[in-house]
Amino acid sequence: MxxxxxxxxxxxxxxxxxxxxxxxxxxxxxxxxxxxxxxxxxxxxxxxxxxxxxxxxxxxxxxxxxxxxxxxxxxxxxxxxxxxxxxxxxxxxxxxxxxxxxxxxxxxxxxxxxxxxxxxxxxxxxxxxxxxxxxxxxxxxxxxxxxxxxxxxxxxxxxxxxxAKDVRPVPKSVVDRFFAMERRHRAEHLSVGDYADRIGVSRDRLGAEVRRATNLSPRAYLHQELIREASELLEISSLQVAQIAYRLGFSEPGYFNRFFQRHTGQPPGRYRKHFRRTREEASDSFAAWP
Structure with a gap:
């Protein structure tokens, strides 16, 4: 094997x-x-x-x-x-x-x-x-x-x-449609009202359904997913911070920097350096084992 x-x-x-x-x-x-x-x-x-x-x-x-x-x-x-x-x-x-x-x-x-x-x-x-x-x-x-x-x-x-005709219509709840739409339109930075209109429900109902499923407001969930993808790109890609900002739909890298720091407590460049330093230290500690 x-x-x-x-x-x-x-x-x-x-x-x-x-x-x-x-x-x-x-x-x-x-x-x-x-x-x-x-x-x-x-x-x-x-x-x-x-x-x-x-x-x-x-x-x-x-x-x-x-x-x-x-x-x-x-x-x-x-x-x-x-x-x-x-x-x-x-x-x-x-x-x-x-x-x-x-x-x-x-x-x-x-x-x-x-x-x-x-x-x-x-x-x-x-x-x-x-x-x-x-x-x-x-x-x-x-x-x-x-x-x-x-x-x-x-x-x-x-x-x-x-x-094989094994694909059958999948019942889509409000939350399922919201999650699927968020994945497709993440970089467009749609408002919560835009999502509610496209799904065909009121903003209040969308908020209630998303909170029930995630314990987050729709806006907080949208921000969480942006931060998650930004963090992954900083960790595993060689893209510059400005390239990541544009890829995620930010018109200005400076706005992306402030957004990322507000949610993580540190700017994206420092986050990347800290992640890589931590990974290198972990690798060195394993290499030192007998």
Whole structure:
């Protein structure tokens, strides 16, 4: 079994397991806080789960959601490629529009796609192998490439569901529509009233629903998501602070600096330096271990 991983960021914590053995059984357990995509290329195997065990066959894709405790076992002379993704990666790499909205719902449950077309399996496999290459030898832009590769894999899963007519209309609550719309329009800095109008509810109702789901006002939630994405970009990207500001829809880097400092207590440049210094100190402490 060959495993490639790196622990620098959520995207680089993705692990790609290539399980292939002629004589012995392969075994892999899903880690807490992660999701897994199993591509059974040939042979057979099983997913051992107290809740819902499943036999595996060639040309099968299986998605194991966050929170499911399971163990993947492959029979001798079988091959499976398993991608283990931290749950944080999903929200960052879901495609935009209807596919992303559908997948946000469907990826919370186990998905089994049996007898997938060869072209679809090859597409998923090639993207997983490209992800492995990027993680093994990260370069400038690796995080962005990994985000797009994950998005392509998720789109193929959605397409398989669509072709199998397994995509059904997902009931959208007010909060679900607000969350989906916020992801698509984050950089536009829409007002709470704009969101309420587009969803088709009063501002008071939107506020009540969002508070019930998040303990935050809609405005506070919008600011929280802006700060979350800004923090991630400062941590894992090589973009300059001004580039991050424009990417997130701020017309002036100075306004972005004040906004970020008001919510985090420090300007973005200092936040980035502190994060990198802390990470380097942690790496040095591990390197000093016998």
């Amino acid at each position: 060959r495993t490639i991983s790196n622990s620098s960021s959520p995207l680089l914590k993705i692990q790609i397991h290539d399980i292939e053995s002629r004589l012995t059984q392969g075994v892999m357990s899903q880690r807490p806080g992660s999701c897994s995509l199993v591509l059974m290329e040939r042979g057979s195997g099983e997913i051992c789960s107290a809740k819902d065990p499943l036999k595996l066959a060639a040309n099968q894709l299986v998605w194991l959601p966050h929170g499911e405790t399971a163990q993947v076992r492959t029979a001798p002379a079988s091959r499976a490629i398993i991608a283990v993704l931290p749950k944080e990666v999903i929200s960052r790499s879901l495609p935009e529009g209807a596919p992303g909205d559908d997948l946000q719902h469907y990826l919370k449950q186990r998905l089994t796609q049996q007898g997938s077309e060869a072209a679809a399996l090859d597409f998923v496999k090639s993207n997983l192998m490209r992800m492995r290459q990027e993680i093994y030898s990260p370069q400038p832009g690796t995080e962005q490439i990994l985000t797009h590769l994950c998005s392509l894999v998720f789109l193929q899963i959605w397409r398989n569901l669509y072709k």
